Amino acid sequence: MAAARSRNTNKAKMLVVDDEPDNLDLLYRTFRRDFNVLRAESGHQALEVLAEHGEVAVIISDQRMPEMKGTEFLSKTVPEFPDTVRIILTGFTDVEDLVDAINAGQVYRYITKPWNPDELKLVVDQAASTYDLLKQRGEAIDLLQNQHWLVMEMANIAQSQETVVTALPAIAAALQKVTAADGAAVHLVEGDTLGDDMGTAGAIAPILLKQDPLIAEAITAQQLKFMPNAAKVSDSTSKELYETHQVGAHGGVPVLFRGAVVAVISLQWQSPHEFTKTLQDFLGMASHQVALTLACL
The missing domain is CATH 3.40.50.2300 (Response regulator)
Incomplete structure (x- = not known):
């Protein structure tokens, strides 16, 4: 250093x-x-x-x-x-x-x-x-443990759920647990827009998926998009949206299968939350596991 x-x-x-x-x-x-x-x-x-x-x-x-x-x-x-x-x-x-x-x-x-x-x-x-x-060593150990747990949990969901729609809440619950987010949602995507089906877990504000530009950007760019501190958002409309729904941090993670976005993950925290490189890498791995799970159903 x-x-x-x-x-x-x-x-x-x-x-x-x-x-x-x-x-x-x-x-x-x-x-x-x-x-x-x-x-x-x-x-x-x-x-x-x-x-x-x-x-x-x-x-x-x-x-x-x-x-x-x-x-x-x-x-x-x-x-x-x-x-x-x-x-x-x-x-x-x-x-x-x-x-x-x-x-x-x-x-x-x-x-x-x-x-x-x-x-x-x-x-x-x-x-x-x-x-x-x-801290880096601790994060690396946590990452390995969380990766193992998530892989096993996604396999269990793929075996126990009969349809994609019924699996969505279970997937959201697993993602909320493994990321320690206050709320999580998994929303299916059709083309470049949100579909009709969504599963949620925890304290989630579903309206953010439709109204927060961050989600649309994640789908269009096919990349993780995140806002670590709602209080520092410059756009007044977005800032008001976060304040109204008591969201302090928001992350949008596209789920890709064969080059197309099939779903988007919304992770929400009620307080500001740092999106470290470790967390970003983990979310990339998690979205891949979600894609494989959805493909099995």
């Missing part, structure tokens, strides 16, 4: 924790260009910040703080956020606490005070790169 994390339009989140406001402000100013920096003045407050904002890539915590030491705070974050990379700042010789925390895998590095900005930036960038690798 390169040193500048700001190469990504979506900055990684970092949490800095220190009971001294001047130190906290210095940490914030050091990393605000390259990270979305969250701040907390104690271990208890930091846990509240994590509860509100969710997982962060890197945590930098002072060791000596009132009520809760840095190592104690970091240990409490491990069960919920195992991939987060943790760094301790210390001006004291808390050797036993630090060694125990490092051996337990709770601390990636410790930096002694007064810290050098360039050194700390290098350590933090290495930590963020480690976080990226951990």
